[in-house]
Amino acid sequence: MAVMTFAGAALKNFFSKPVTTKYPAEPAEYKERTRGHIEISIDDCIGCGMCTRCCPCGTLSIDKIKGTWTINRFDCIACGFCVEKCPKKCLTMVAGYQTPDGEKETVTYTKSPEVLEAEAKQREEMAKKAAEAKKAAEAKKAAEAAKAAEEKKD
Amino acid sequence: MISGKLISAICYVLFAPLIGGLIDGIGRKISARMQRRVGPPLLQPFYDLGKLLHKDPIHVAPSQNFFMMSYLFFIVMTGGMMFLGMDILMCMFVLSTAVMFLYFAAVVTGSHYSSIGASRELLQMVAYEPCVLLTCIAFYMVRGSFETAEIIKGDISPIVYLPGVFVAFIFILTIKMRKSPFDISTSHHPNQEIVKGITSEIGSRNFGIYTLAEWYETVFLLGMVALFIINSNPWSILAAVVVIALVYFLEILIDNTSARVKSDVMIKVSWAVTLVAAGFNILVLIYFLG
Amino acid sequence: MYKITRSPWVMHYDGSSCNGCDIEVLACLTPVYDAERFGIINTGDPMQADILLVTGGINTQNAPVVKQLYDQMADPKVVVAVGVCACTGGVFKDCYNILGGADQVIPVDVYVPGCAARPQAIIDGIVKGIGVFQERLEKMEKGESLTEDKEKKAEETAESEDK
Amino acid sequence: MTATEGKNEIIAIEPGELSVKAMEMKSKGLRLSQACAAWLRKDEKLELSYSFVDDDNYDMFNVRISLDNDKRDTEIASISDIFPYAAFYENEMRELFGANIKVINLDFHNKLYRIEEETPFVPKKEGQN
Amino acid sequence: MFDLIIPFLICFPFLMAVILLCCGKSKFGNIVSYFGAVVIMIASVAFFVYKGVSGGFAFGQGMYVNTEIADYVILAGEILIVLVVTFLSFKYKRAWVSLLSILPTAAIIFQEEIAAPEEIEHIYIDKLALLMIILVGVVGSLIIMYAVGYMEGYHNHHKEVQDRRNYFLALLFMFMGAMFGFVTCASLIWLVFFWECTSVCSFLLIGYTRTEEAVNNSFRALWMNLLGGAALVVGIIAFYNYVYPTLSFRTFLMVIPQMTSFLGAVSLLPVFLMAFAALTKSAQLPFSTWLLGAMVAPTPSSTLLHSATMVKAGIYILIRLAPLMAGNVVGTFIAFIGGFTFIAASLMAVSQTDAKKILAMSTISNLGLMTACAGVGTAETTWACIFLLLFHAVSKSLLFQVVGATENSLHSRDVEDFHGLLYMLPKHAMFMFIGITGMFLAPFGMLIAKWSALKGMVDGKHILLILFIVFGSAITSLYWCKWMGKLIAHPHKEKKVKDVTHAGEMISFWVHGLVMILLCVFLPVVSVYYVDSIIAGSDMFNTNGAAIPASTMYILITILMLVFIVPLVLYASGKNDHSTEKLAYMGGINTGKNNGFVDFMGEEKTLMMSNYYFEKMLSIEKLMKPAQVVALVALLIIFSMLGGYSIGGMF
Amino acid sequence: MGKRSVIPYGPQHPVLPEPIHLDLVLEDEKIVDVLPSIGFIHRGLEKLTEKRDFNQMVYVTERVCGICSFGHGYGYCDTVEHIMNIEVPDRAKFLRTIWFELSRLHSHLLWAGLMADAFGFENLFYQCWRVREKVLDVIELTTGGRVIFSVNKVGGVLKDITPDMQKAILEMLDYVEKETKVLEKTFMNDYTVESRMKGVGVLTKEQAHALGCAGPFARASGIATDMRMRGYAAYGELDMEPIISNDGDCYGRCEVRIGEIYQSIDLIRQALDKLPEGELAAVVKGNPDGEYFMRIEQPRGEADYYIRGNGTPNLDRMRVRTPTFANLAGLCAVLKGADYADVGILAVTIDPCISCTER
Ligand code: NFV
Ligand code: SF4
Ligand code: SF4
């Protein structure tokens, strides 16, 4: 029957330095891999929507036209799946957590105007091309239909 | 003489909370360091008390407020009587009356954690009461009086005659100060199987009152420890302070190195210690010192 | 005016959290983070608590529990939602038994994001909560009612939920 | 000690055979490691699986009852009298999948989880709302 | 004229009893009883006051030296008792019990006949007797008043019991008569008669319901008490034949200390036998079981047995004997048995839920304390003993009555059912509260008396007794506290209870409560002016008794009064204090009130809180036997010691 | 009958931070009847398979529980891998094993702390958690998360353990081993601790079998079952024996868990020793179609996974049977006849994880 078996350890603790961190007097230290929050280099984003689709929480939303990428940081579980999936690797997981707040606000990143412009231009072109392609396809279809009709007649 | 007593009693009423709070703060700091952490600031107990008294007062049953006030009053009275140099056995009886009020404040709510805590408080009382009474009796045997004013007047410190009783009293002190391993009716640490036990339903202002009462009680109990040391030599007061400091440190060490035992073990062990240490001491006193 | 910033006693309730945030709340109290430095005590008892830490989302069964614990706390009181589950329901918000974050049943004052919320974040959250607490106290001492304030907040959150 | 993967078999049975099978497993000294239901969305089938395991060689036998959609509330006798702790699994299956398990020794009456939705895992039958 | 009050006090109750017996079943009995009770009360108070005024309580007074007619009446009474006992014991097939009555009676009659004629006083009034008179007179008549109302309720809800309430009341009166006789008589012969009288009365009272249990228990009470009576008789005969040929009680008390020096242990034998008799009457271990069994009777009888009469008769004798026991082997053993009973009975009380059983165990344990005090036999402890007796009588009587009344309204006397009594029967709860505080809390006299006892024992260096007391009183507080807690707890269910308490009962409560408080306020006065001089009486210690100087006592009482006043003041001042009401904490699942929670199925369940009883460890069944064995062994040891000495001394 | 108390325990209760509710019937402080109630934490995440594809589900399963998070992620992935017949690279297997054991290490230290807390030994609780922080540091270093690792994916692992990290792990192991020795002394020898654990909540081997208990709870009653012996992940290549105790009481359970702390330390060392080079993950093509029952050893015991794929990304059924669920019956059994003061201890002694149980 031993009593106070912990006395040695307790006394040793008493005379040694506490292990307590200095936070918040000193900033927190993070490990390199720490999954803190998601950063985006928005201009690289191609708005493919891969991240929004793969996010298990549905935290992300994008607006391709406006060139925005929106995240609700109070909803992100920092799983890093979006980072893994992003084809352009424009998402990164960085250390440091989102500070607590009284409101759950979403953050929206908007592409810089130049990029937006370029994109809009590109889109226009694309649209044009698409329209052309569509026209062509339609014409083709119509032709085919006509052909078919003809064949039927036969 | 009377006025001296009066002054000490008034000092007790006025300063015991300060000393008690400070002691509490020191205790928490020491505890923290034993746990290898920084711990709260020294004045934390006062911050806590201030906050408690500033919150919106709450109760579960209206009579709680009055029971808690009575509890505080009788605790203060206990110490006051002791510092007035009055009968120490009576002090103890008043102390039990005070505990009774705390008990009532807990059971009046009918809620389970506080009721269980209250029942356990009674068991604690069963555990420590014999030793407390024996301590008083031992003082009486040594000094021929129950009055604290007389007890402090001898030439030799009572502890010389009463080492066994002293040990038993220190043991019992663990129960009274609600330290592990005997913090079974309520505990300073939050994680009790009965939550906050007897104080479960006591919040905001009432809890402030409770805290205050505890400080008074601490000072009173440490005063009891001092009684073992103090004799007619003024230097003995210094010795008493040192002993109190040691005892308090020991209590904290015990608190930090033991698990909370169950009530049956508590009663068994404390009665055994009472019987063996205090009982034997008194026996020796009776039959060998006449 | 009394400065209360030094003695926030917290009570932790585990809504339907995955334990991740719970153990981080507990970790705050342990030697490495030692929340007691700021006077933070973890009490299990709503009667004595100033700050309610809710982890995890709200489901049908625990909604009344959270509400009741909140009601049992003495004014002024503050609610801190810890972890994205408690903020929005997090990864579980599409589950059939999750109603959403803690703000579904009680007004939340501070949201601490993270999955799991880091101890530092939790400490920050509590410290932020203390600020709210102080405001409320001052209000209370002036005799203004706190309930309005809370109701407004609850409405607001409800609205934002609707959106 | 070398690692043994253990057998992992699925044994299909009729609903009525369950108790007999459970008795057999029990007499072999196996324990029930789990019981669960599954709703196959494509085939519209409710499957109940009771897994019995052997603690010595890590064998696992999964006893399977398949119920077509129209038969999904076939009465199934509880095995909680054979394996008392099966009660929890059976309550769960009943509450979440609507499996019609009868005479469970510790019956929670569909209140194990106390959820609002009835049998969330299976689509509502026609005629129900 | 006032001297006639003594025979009046003795005879009048018997007269009332006869009248009541004649009343049959008529309601007339109620009026008779009220009348009788009031008369007795007035008479005893008047006598007390008169004695106080006329003599300043200063003297003892012997009376009735020549009592030939009375002697014949007594003789007839003795024979009547034997006949009753014999008849009943044959009827209930316990013939052997009759022997315990026949033999001693025969012996004492024989002794009386062969005794040399001597001039002795038959009645002697001193302060102790006076105290007992007023106690019996006031408490006893209050009990009768209470009984009238109580029996009404009792028979309304115990239809199975034959309604013989006038017979019951008659017995109560008889009992009082016997008690008056017992405390005032100074002749050992008379003493035996009144002794047997109380034994038989209690026997009849216990058997009132005539159920099998009642019969069994009544016979247990009977044989134990008769055994005590037998010991008394043997003691008297031994005293007369071997120590000093007199039948005067007073001489007995005075002569023994002187004889001890040259007769040795022989002279202690009668003392021991008398004390032994007192042990049986005071239900000390190993004879405690009869008092427990007495519970089967309607409450007023228990009240009477427990508070002012019967068991106190034993204590009364012990107080008388106290100076003879100081410091000798008899005293030591009696004190041991008392102390042991104190702690053992308190332990057993912890395990009880039945309120009356708790009261019974606490009676036994308190009697143990008194026995111990008397056994130690110093002035201080005797002082304590008298105070204990006084306070115990009043608070116990109150408690028993309240419990009985509560039972009539609540149909249960289980302490667990008293949960939240304050909300159901507030008055009852309040009186129970007063009664219980009286039993153990400051500032009431019990506590101060206990303190004084402790001090006396420390001075006497009775380490074992000290241990008994310090441990015992811790346990005592346990069972009282948990009872008090029950009363004020938040009720389990909102339950409406119809209060069927009679006005008579209520009056009795009020008077008791008042008396208690007055006694406690005027404790120093009572001590200084009254009890001290009992102790200082010529046949007692000739010293001042109080262990505490009166001045200290005044301070104490003043301070302790705060225990009363402060809560009241706080209560009043806290009334309109602002404070918000919250639900009790139940892990967050109360159902909107403080006594219901959501159970595992989501439905409401009532929260039940019960006290701790440690049934497995501390039940009466478990502890009684071993405790009895210990006490019995102690008795056997002392008996063989004294017997050995005496026999040795004789040759 | 008047002497019984009927009281609730939980759901909010500081000893066990998780919400479990018990209806208790007490006599004095002895428990004569107990009825468990769960559901305060039920989320219904198994049904998320209908809304999330099988890759996203990894992250959901990881959040079944924040303590045994890694195991859930692993169990899920392994089961899916079985269904899809994916051969996981050896290095991934070893890495998974290391992380698994790290998670066991932190879980057991956490348990030890909670246990100390439950019997009111504050300091011991703090020290256990202080040691545990070191483990968490390493976990954060290697995975980036303190409690949720998020390193599993179907087909393998996402992150590697670099040589630097390996060194950090080894250092940490030495430290933990040293500190655990100190803690062990108190857990196993201290009088007050023993008085709370010895003979409390005894479950015999027969009872444990009959109640279907799992994990350390069962092993403490002498049932030598440990799913790691099945040799999944890299366990087949490591040396180990199940740790058992025959006491069947809280003390025995404590003994087993402390033994497992050392065992985990040993296993991590072995695994680091044998760590092969190679790929981190295999390529995953297609969707799972089929079913599989998987059994792994979580810190709290055997966890069963059952997955049913139907050829679409959304699984038909994902089912986790957690050890605590299996131990509930055992918990009720040990509670009956125990003291109220032991409720916390007994609740903690099975190392309950309610969020696992209710999912
Ligand atoms: N699977 C799983 Fe568990 C459980 N129960 C495991 O160790 O903790 Ni949250
Ligand atoms: S980290 Fe995870 S939760 Fe956060 S945005 Fe990316 S995928 Fe969504
Ligand atoms: S996946 Fe990457 S590129 Fe695609 S929308 Fe998201 S951030 Fe932009």
Ligand code: SF4
């Ligand atoms: S936020 Fe994440 S870690 Fe916290 S409870 Fe929710 S899922 Fe668990």
